[in-house]
Amino acid sequence: MNQATTNECVKAEAVATSLHGLETPCLVLDAARMERNVARLRTRLGDLGVALRPHLKTGKSVEVARRVMDSPRGPATVSTLKEAALFAAAGVRDMIYAVGIAPTKIAQVLALRAEGVDLAVVLDTVEQAEAVAAASREAGTAIPALIEIDCDGHRSGVLPTDKAALLGIGRALEQGASLRGVLTHAGGSYAARGAEALRQCAEDERRAVVAAATILREAGLPCPVVSMGSTPTAHSATDLAGVTEVRAGVFVFFDLVMAGIGVCRIDDIALSVMATVIGHQRDKGWILVDAGWMAMSQDRGTSKQAVNQGYGVVCDITGKPYPDLIVADANQEHGIITVRPGSSGTLPDLAIGDRVRILPNHACATGAQHHRYHVVRGADSTVEAEWPRFSGW
Numbered sequence: 001m002n003q004a005t006t007n008e009c010v011k012a013e014a015v016a017t018s019l020h021g022l023e024t025p026c027l028v029l030d031a032a033r034m035e036r037n038v039a040r041l042r043t044r045l046g047d048l049g050v051a052l053r054p055h056l057k058t059g060k061s062v063e064v065a066r067r068v069m070d071s072p073r074g075p076a077t078v079s080t081l082k083e084a085a086l087f088a089a090a091g092v093r094d095m096i097y098a099v100g101i102a103p104t105k106i107a108q109v110l111a112l113r114a115e116g117v118d119l120a121v122v123l124d125t126v127e128q129a130e131a132v133a134a135a136s137r138e139a140g141t142a143i144p145a146l147i148e149i150d151c152d153g154h155r156s157g158v159l160p161t162d163k164a165a166l167l168g169i170g171r172a173l174e175q176g177a178s179l180r181g182v183l184t185h186a187g188g189s190y191a192a193r194g195a196e197a198l199r200q201c202a203e204d205e206r207r208a209v210v211a212a213a214t215i216l217r218e219a220g221l222p223c224p225v226v227s228m229g230s231t232p233t234a235h236s237a238t239d240l241a242g243v244t245e246v247r248a249g250v251f252v253f254f255d256l257v258m259a260g261i262g263v264c265r266i267d268d269i270a271l272s273v274m275a276t277v278i279g280h281q282r283d284k285g286w287i288l289v290d291a292g293w294m295a296m297s298q299d300r301g302t303s304k305q306a307v308n309q310g311y312g313v314v315c316d317i318t319g320k321p322y323p324d325l326i327v328a329d330a331n332q333e334h335g336i337i338t339v340r341p342g343s344s345g346t347l348p349d350l351a352i353g354d355r356v357r358i359l360p361n362h363a364c365a366t367g368a369q370h371h372r373y374h375v376v377r378g379a380d381s382t383v384e385a386e387w388p389r390f391s392g393w
Contacts, residue, residue: 019317019355019374019381024276025295027370028357029064030319031384032377033270034252038068041234041251050240053077053096053227055249058364061373062090063387068252077229077247080393081108088117096120096227098183098247100148100156103131110139120144120180124158126165129172137176144180145173146225147216151208152201154187160208163215170221181225182216184209185247189232192261193306202237205230210242235263255363256313260305266313266321272357273312273366274374275335277350287337287350291358293330297365311335312358312366318379319357322348327358 019028045052054068057079065087069076074094078084084095085108093116097109101121112119123129123145136143147169150157158165173179186205192198205228216223228240229247231254240246253271254264275291293311302309311327314337324345329336335358339345350356360366368391375385 017383019274019376019383022274022374022383024274024355025289025291026274027367027373027389028272028274028319029253029373029375029387030270030272030378031375033268034064035067037251037254037264037268037270041248044235045240045246048237048240050243051075051245053229053245053247054252055079055098055229055247056083056087058249058252058367059389060367060391061387061389062087063385064252064373064389065090065092075245077249081105081112082390082393084108084112084117084119086390088112088115088119092117094118096122096146096183096247098122098185100124101128101132101145103128103135106132106135106143109143110135110141113141113143118144120146122146122148122183123169124148124150124156126168126172129169129177130175133173133176135176136178142176142178144178146181146183146227147179147212149182149184149209149212151184151186151205151228152188155185157184158212160212160215166212166215167219167221170216170219174221179216179222181223181227181244182209182212183225183227183247184212186228186230186233189230189236190257190261190301191304192232195236195262198232198236198262199238202233203239205233206237206240206243213242231258232261232263250363253363253367255301255366256309256359256361257301257305260302260307260309266359269359269363271363271367272315272319272359273370274317274355274357277352277354277356278334279352285338285347287347289327289335289337289356289358290333291327291330291335292333294332295366295369296327296330296335296358296360297362297369298330299360299362299365301361309359309361310340312360315357315359317355317357317381320379321359 279288324343
């Protein structure tokens with residue numbers, strides 16, 4: 001496809017004013033649900049007296065970011081330096097790059113900071129701290145860094161009881177960089193089931209990061225920021241004493257994994273993929289659509305939960321789920337819709353050309369398959385806006 005043809009396709013899609021006029025598969029965002037999700041977490045954290053530093057990796061969109069941050073300047077969390085650069089170009093000035101810093105990426109951090117962006121890095125080794133401090137000395141500016149704390153053995157970080165490691169990192173940063181605080185992420189909360197288990201994950205996360213901050217402060221090291229966060233624990237914590245901010249990302253859209261954990265309802269999920277019916281295999285009980293794993297992603301996060309949602313829950317074009325109807329299997333560009341095995345649901349009478357919307361297992365992964373959001377509001381099929389999103393590193 002040449003550039004002229006590409007431009008024509010983009011233009012043709014941009015003028016569509018209804019879901020019925022869009023090419024499929026495409027990404028649909030219910031702004032009403034999104035706004036409700038954002039307000040819900042803001043109210044909750046406000047009641048607990050803690051600031052929200054939203055993670056922008058889920059939306060990867062300036063328009064979405066503007067609706068979730070406190071102000072156009074932030075604060076925000078990002079997971080790639082490409083995100084940091086694009087959000088900085090849009091005016092965001094307060095960000096944490098919440099992935100362990102690689103020495104080769106420090107130059108990009110310094111370049112963004114030279115543009116007036118308060119970009120902090122995350123690390124959990126003395127080697128990283130020494131590299132950040134050396135680059136800071138050479139550049140004549142102190143890069144702020146947060147020490148990542150391992151609160152549940154899920155991923156990376158320093159154990160909150162490892163005083164030697166914490167002080168070693170903090171003192172290495174003092175040689176040119178700036179210790180801004182501590183940060184943790186309760187990734188293990190995704191495996192929790194039930195309100196009490198989620199509350200315990202949140203409390204374990206809080207205790208770990210506050211304990212690490214206490215060690216640093218008692219040794220005379222600064223620790224102004226005490227940052228924790230995951231969507232499950234942000235919605236489950238009952239006490240955030242000692243925490244200065246909460247980071248969360250997928251709460252803005254939610255997804256089937258979050259619904260399976262019990263953090264949201266199916267009706268809270270703001271993101272869906274619209275697909276068109278392209279065939280039937282009636283003897284097998286199949287409806288075929290033009291959205292396969294290239295449109296949905298291969299994330300099967302609900303397969304380990306009590307209810308396996310396949311590749312996604314199938315809804316009508318207004319976003320209302322059909323009873324027990326899922327995308328049970330997928331090829332690259334084909335989705336196979338069936339009634340959930342063992343259920344009492346029945347296959348709906350969908351004709352060739354009919355449209356459905358599929359709720360995703362993982363909003364971040366599904367969103368990454370698409371370049372734009374087609375924004376609707378509730379059951380209305382009117383497309384009120386198209387918001388670009390980006391991907392890559």
